Amino acid sequence: MRCRSAGAVQRLAGWFAAMIGDLPSVIWQRNDDGEFIVAGKPLSEIVAAVGSTPCYLYDRGRIQQRISALRAQLPEAVQLHYAVKANPMPALVCRMAALVDGLDVASAGELRIALDSGMDPARISFAGPGKSDAELAQAHAAGILVNVESFREINVLVRASERTGTAARVAVRVNLPFELRASGMKMSGGARPFGIDAERVPEMLGRIRDSGLAFEGFHLFAGSQNLHAEAIIEAQTRSYELALGLIEHCPQPPRLLNLGGGFGIPYTLRDTALDVHAVCDNLATLAARARRDMPGARLAIELGRYLVGEAGIYVARVIERKISHEQVFLIVDGGMHHHLAASGNLGQVMRRNYPVAVNRLGADKEIASISGPLCTPLDLLADRAELDVAEAGDLVVVFQSGAYGRSASPRGFLSHPDVIEALV
Numbered sequence: 001m002r003c004r005s006a007g008a009v010q011r012l013a014g015w016f017a018a019m020i021g022d023l024p025s026v027i028w029q030r031n032d033d034g035e036f037i038v039a040g041k042p043l044s045e046i047v048a049a050v051g052s053t054p055c056y057l058y059d060r061g062r063i064q065q066r067i068s069a070l071r072a073q074l075p076e077a078v079q080l081h082y083a084v085k086a087n088p089m090p091a092l093v094c095r096m097a098a099l100v101d102g103l104d105v106a107s108a109g110e111l112r113i114a115l116d117s118g119m120d121p122a123r124i125s126f127a128g129p130g131k132s133d134a135e136l137a138q139a140h141a142a143g144i145l146v147n148v149e150s151f152r153e154i155n156v157l158v159r160a161s162e163r164t165g166t167a168a169r170v171a172v173r174v175n176l177p178f179e180l181r182a183s184g185m186k187m188s189g190g191a192r193p194f195g196i197d198a199e200r201v202p203e204m205l206g207r208i209r210d211s212g213l214a215f216e217g218f219h220l221f222a223g224s225q226n227l228h229a230e231a232i233i234e235a236q237t238r239s240y241e242l243a244l245g246l247i248e249h250c251p252q253p254p255r256l257l258n259l260g261g262g263f264g265i266p267y268t269l270r271d272t273a274l275d276v277h278a279v280c281d282n283l284a285t286l287a288a289r290a291r292r293d294m295p296g297a298r299l300a301i302e303l304g305r306y307l308v309g310e311a312g313i314y315v316a317r318v319i320e321r322k323i324s325h326e327q328v329f330l331i332v333d334g335g336m337h338h339h340l341a342a343s344g345n346l347g348q349v350m351r352r353n354y355p356v357a358v359n360r361l362g363a364d365k366e367i368a369s370i371s372g373p374l375c376t377p378l379d380l381l382a383d384r385a386e387l388d389v390a391e392a393g394d395l396v397v398v399f400q401s402g403a404y405g406r407s408a409s410p411r412g413f414l415s416h417p418d419v420i421e422a423l424v
């Protein structure tokens with residue numbers, strides 16, 4: 001295909017209008033020269049200050065706005081946690097620590113970043129299907145909450161508790177007996193490596209009771225990247241009810257019910273933003289029920305990409321403009337080794353372009369592909385997108401890149417330089 005159909009180009013144009021026009025969560029304005037304004041400055045100035053391309057830029061003002069807007073709708077009784085794996089850049093995590101009620105980590109490496117951020121260890125929790133003995137010992141020593149996912153983890157924590165005389169803090173991560181419908185990434189329902197099957201939870205609670213670990217509650221995470229409020233509402237309500245059914249087996253009344261998250265962000269033309277208002281309304285209902293059903297338990301949600309994804313951009317510079325069989329390729333100095341997700345290779349079933357743009361208004365628009373320096377056809381940041389006509393030296397921007405970017409990319413692949421990150 002040499003050219004998109006008229007309908008596709010129109011949809012693309014619609015997305016750009018939304019991007020830089022009227023969709024409040026993803027407005028990136030341009031100045032008169034067509035440069036994007038990032039943290040109040042033209043993008044080229046920020047890039048000059050950062051020093052070189054390629055780079056990720058995370059806009060702290062946007063992160064703050066996103067969190068305030070969510071807090072305005074989220075019932076006060078519901079705590080907001082940040083899932084560090086979405087973006088573990090230390091400076092960003094420090095910023096998040098001041099804005100959220102807790103941090104959720106998924107490795108000892110993330111735990112160190114979380115502890116450095118100044119977040120109270122009492123408000124850090126650790127989930128993940130393969131916590132090593134060393135990671136569990138470190139978590140226990142730091143006094144954080146471990147979302148236990150197997151009997152082996154319980155045994156390791158019991159030994160650590162006996163050694164030190166301090167009971168490890170645990171919550172039980174349940175493999176929910178249902179799926180998060182219409183989700184980009186399902187993490188429950190049926191056979192899963194995550195959590196412990198719901199049928200075995202009473203037995204696990206018995207073991208926790210007998211061993212004297214400090215039981216704090218449940219971790220119920222159904223999946224990720226969901227744009228359908230009804231699906232999230234259904235999963236959160238069913239999670240709540242599941243926990244309620246387990247209360248009689250608990251060693252102590254639960255103090256925490258982590259209902260997961262899964263709030264998605266739009267990445268492509270076909271996506272519409274999540275109706276968070278509806279999800280927050282349902283959380284208010286659940287919080288009211290919890291006050292009656294389990295006094296003393298706080299509800300929490302843990303979000304990653306929803307908090308930081310839209311605040312980040314990936315910027316690369318055009319090295320060369322190449323024409324092959326009448327198709328334009330903008331070959332840039334960054335690619336899939338820094339931004340696997342934008343190349344379509346991080347779990348996408350169908351490759352779709354992230355929103356991309358040239359940091360300049362060209363006299364004309366054209367259909368062009370943005371391709372990286374790696375010797376593989378997988379290294380494609382945009383496949384035949386409508387873009388302002390660009391030349392070597394121009395900057396191109398990949399939006400919606402604040403989550404699952406640098407840390408989720410194969411940076412050693414082809415031994416190119418690493419990517420710079422800056423919080424601006």
Ligand SMILES: *Cc1c(COP(=O)(O)O)cnc(C)c1O
Nearest residue numbers: 083086127221224225303304305
């Ligand atoms: C990945 C993950 C998250 C964050 O998912 P997002 O889609 O970034 O919100 C939260 N909790 C757990 C347990 C996860 O594995």
